[in-house]
Amino acid sequence: MDGSAARQVDYQALVLDYVRSPDQDAARPVRHPVVIVGAGPVGLTAAIDLAQQGVPVVLLDEDDRLSTGSRAICFAKRTLEIWDRLGCGERMVETGVTWNLGKVFFRDEPVYSFNLLPEAGHRRPAFVNLQQYYAEGFLLERARALANIDLRWKNRVTGLETGPEGIALTVETPEGEYRLGCDWLVAADGARSPTRRAMGLESRGRSFRDRFLIADIRLEAEAAAAFPTERWFWFDPPFHPGQSVLLHRQPDGVWRIDFQLGWEADPVAERQPERVIPRIQALLGRDTRFTLEWVSVYTFACLRMERFRHGRVLFAGDAAHGVSPFGARGANSGIQDAENLAWKLRLVLAGQAPEGLLDSYDAERVLAAEENIRNSTRSTDFITPKNEASRAFRDATLDLARDCGFARSLVNSGRLSLPSTYRDSPLNTPDTDAFLGAMLPGAPAADAPVRRQGEPGWLLASLGGSGFTGLCFGDGGALPPARLEALRGLARGAVPVQPLLVLPPGAAAAEWPGIACIEDSEGLLARRYDATPGTFYLLRPDQHVAARWRQFDPALVRAALARAIGQG
Amino acid sequence: MLNTELNLAAPDDVYEALVALHRDLTPAQSRLVNARLILLLANHIGDAEVLRQAMARARAGIEPEGRDDTPQVVA
Numbered sequence: 001m002d003g004s005a006a007r008q009v010d011y012q013a014l015v016l017d018y019v020r021s022p023d024q025d026a027a028r029p030v031r032h033p034v035v036i037v038g039a040g041p042v043g044l045t046a047a048i049d050l051a052q053q054g055v056p057v058v059l060l061d062e063d064d065r066l067s068t069g070s071r072a073i074c075f076a077k078r079t080l081e082i083w084d085r086l087g088c089g090e091r092m093v094e095t096g097v098t099w100n101l102g103k104v105f106f107r108d109e110p111v112y113s114f115n116l117l118p119e120a121g122h123r124r125p126a127f128v129n130l131q132q133y134y135a136e137g138f139l140l141e142r143a144r145a146l147a148n149i150d151l152r153w154k155n156r157v158t159g160l161e162t163g164p165e166g167i168a169l170t171v172e173t174p175e176g177e178y179r180l181g182c183d184w185l186v187a188a189d190g191a192r193s194p195t196r197r198a199m200g201l202e203s204r205g206r207s208f209r210d211r212f213l214i215a216d217i218r219l220e221a222e223a224a225a226a227f228p229t230e231r232w233f234w235f236d237p238p239f240h241p242g243q244s245v246l247l248h249r250q251p252d253g254v255w256r257i258d259f260q261l262g263w264e265a266d267p268v269a270e271r272q273p274e275r276v277i278p279r280i281q282a283l284l285g286r287d288t289r290f291t292l293e294w295v296s297v298y299t300f301a302c303l304r305m306e307r308f309r310h311g312r313v314l315f316a317g318d319a320a321h322g323v324s325p326f327g328a329r330g331a332n333s334g335i336q337d338a339e340n341l342a343w344k345l346r347l348v349l350a351g352q353a354p355e356g357l358l359d360s361y362d363a364e365r366v367l368a369a370e371e372n373i374r375n376s377t378r379s380t381d382f383i384t385p386k387n388e389a390s391r392a393f394r395d396a397t398l399d400l401a402r403d404c405g406f407a408r409s410l411v412n413s414g415r416l417s418l419p420s421t422y423r424d425s426p427l428n429t430p431d432t433d434a435f436l437g438a439m440l441p442g443a444p445a446a447d448a449p450v451r452r453q454g455e456p457g458w459l460l461a462s463l464g465g466s467g468f469t470g471l472c473f474g475d476g477g478a479l480p481p482a483r484l485e486a487l488r489g490l491a492r493g494a495v496p497v498q499p500l501l502v503l504p505p506g507a508a509a510a511e512w513p514g515i516a517c518i519e520d521s522e523g524l525l526a527r528r529y530d531a532t533p534g535t536f537y538l539l540r541p542d543q544h545v546a547a548r549w550r551q552f553d554p555a556l557v558r559a560a561l562a563r564a565i566g567q568g
Numbered sequence: 569m570l571n572t573e574l575n576l577a578a579p580d581d582v583y584e585a586l587v588a589l590h591r592d593l594t595p596a597q598s599r600l601v602n603a604r605l606i607l608l609l610a611n612h613i614g615d616a617e618v619l620r621q622a623m624a625r626a627r628a629g630i631e632p633e634g635r636d637d638t639p640q641v642v643a
């Protein structure tokens with residue numbers, strides 16, 4: 001796991017050079033189709049997704065460094081799948097620490113453990129832990145490989161004027177100000193979002209009256225061996241009575257420890273090594289040798305903007321919403337914002353979809369943010385009881401969890417990030433045929449092992465980078481010529497749908513020009529999609545289900561496609 | 569529907585047992601026992617709608633006089 005080439009770059013120390021852009025010398029403000037403000041994980045992901053789909057992007061960041069200190073570490077399965085599509089998932093997983101198991105302790109006893117990915121047959125694990133600077137570093141390297149991303153460090157957006165025709169920006173650089181125009185602005189400029197402020201908008205919600213000490217420490221290998229690669233969460237442990245503690249492993253022998261401190265704690269004093277070290281020793285034992293990498297004290301809030309689309313400005317990531325870190329839903333949900341937005345913006349820019357398609361970005365991601373906030377708020381309420389009665393319920397739940405199955409389900413040390421199903425999205429075509437299982441319209445497509453041209457692979461990796469897919473389940477026999485022609489016809493539409501034929505386990509690979517085939521090598525694909533021969537799924541470019549039928553009918557597919565691109 | 573008519577064969581026995589449950593406990597211990605009891609009963613009843621009706625009935629007529637750490641609204 002250790003010693004990969006990635007270690008040769010110290011991403012925390014990397015200084016990203018300001019380079020003068022020709023735009024700064026232009027006589028009149030240069031106009032670009034898309035400007036993204038903020039090169040955090042969300043802005044970088046959005047830029048790569050757009051650029052990979054052929055949309056040129058200008059990405060502005062006021063800083064010249066990647067993320068520093070203790071920020072995101074847990075990156076979820078869906079995020080990894082998105083990054084796979086963007087060509088940088090493998091590095092994240094190679095460098096990251098893979099984990100699926102969580103354990104909860106009450107006082108000094110284990111009460112509950114959970115497996116976040118209890119079934120086999122998925123390419124990616126439930127989570128990898130990876131310091132945010134690695135994630136950003138790998139995204140940055142991917143972005144640099146794309147010629148149509150124009151990344152400008154030390155470019156701070158200081159002013160913007162919005163209009164129905166476009167946006168005018170004022171950008172400050174070490175060499176002075178310049179003006180820039182764009183058709184669409186993606187505001188991925190973080191929790192304090194200057195764009196949001198400049199537009200007089202707010203992100204509203206609730207802040208929790210509690211403080212958390214977050215320490216990243218480096219442990220020597222011997223000491224680290226005592227802790228498995230699992231998420232460990234203690235309520236009221238003997239080494240930190242009355243509060244909670246979370247322990248997580250990261251790459252490079254670094255461990256993240258969160259200590260709940262209570263509202264009264266002094267955030268400045270608590271950061272001092274003479275306070276921090278004894279707390280860590282109480283957990284690890286007096287003789288354990290470690291070094292402090294980074295220490296900070298946080299308070300958390302759950303909040304969001306009312307709308308994420310404001311005309312030609314689209315808010316994404318922390319700019320649009322914020323959660324407490326206990327479900328690892330911050331960056332993970334922001335990455336899903338980025339991918340939800342990218343294909344819609346591409347179609348609108350290409351004139352292939354009406355601008356109204358972008359309202360579905362708002363509708364889908366606002367609902368997702370609500371779901372994330374609801375989960376995060378509930379976890380924080382469990383971890384930080386609000387009064388004596390809620391503490392009694394919390395402790396009673398933990399007591400009962402030892403021997404009552406139902407109580408284990410109530411223990412809430414963080415409901416970890418899962419992608420949202422856009423259940424009632426206007427882009428969905430509601431089912432008319434009966435289906436079981438989770439792959440309902442709006443759901444993110446589940447992965448499954450497949451075989452492609454004899455080689456083992458994965459469904460999601462077979463879906464292509466940026467278009468719609470028509471997943472067509474066959475019975476292994478020959479397809480009638482008319483059906484083949486209809487499938488090929490889908491790929492020739494203005495907004496193409498690439499057919500992907502699924503053959504049952506053991507079926508001989510078929511050769512039909514223009515139609516890719518995969519073998520459902522373990523039968524899991526048909527099971528996960530409740531598919532029978534003839535079943536057809538229309539998948540969006542972001543791999544969410546748009547529609548499904550028991551039989552392929554090109555007219556229905558075309559109608560569902562129109563709906564999925566906002567023409568329905 | 570929450571049943572508010574008598575549903576116990578020996579109501580006095582049950583009431584006595586509830587009181588006895590708390591004998592010699594501190595207020596904090598009692599609170600914990602009550603919390604466990606409510607959780608066990610809630611799970612046994614299982615019907616979220618009935619539970620909501622019971623919660624509403626339990627809370628009816630009580631004007632809040634305390635304060636807690638319910639998160640503050642921020643912008």
Ligand SMILES: Cc1cc2nc3c(=O)[nH]c(=O)nc-3n(C[C@H](O)[C@H](O)[C@H](O)COP(=O)(O)OP(=O)(O)OC[C@H]3O[C@@H](n4cnc5c(N)ncnc54)[C@H](O)[C@@H]3O)c2cc1C
Pocket residue numbers: 037038039040041042043060061062063070071072073074075132155156157158188189190191193194195214298316317318319325328329330331332333334
């Ligand atoms: C302790 C902690 C633990 C966390 N753990 C997790 C976790 O495990 N999993 C998870 O998913 N999330 C986690 N998060 C949340 C995660 O860090 C954030 O959700 C994530 O960084 C948001 O990404 P972003 O790109 O939206 O914003 P940011 O990362 O904040 O990036 C915004 C960017 O915008 C730039 N910018 C700002 N203003 C301007 C301007 N005027 N002009 C140009 N550029 C500008 C900034 O320089 C910055 O680079 C955690 C957060 C904390 C604090």
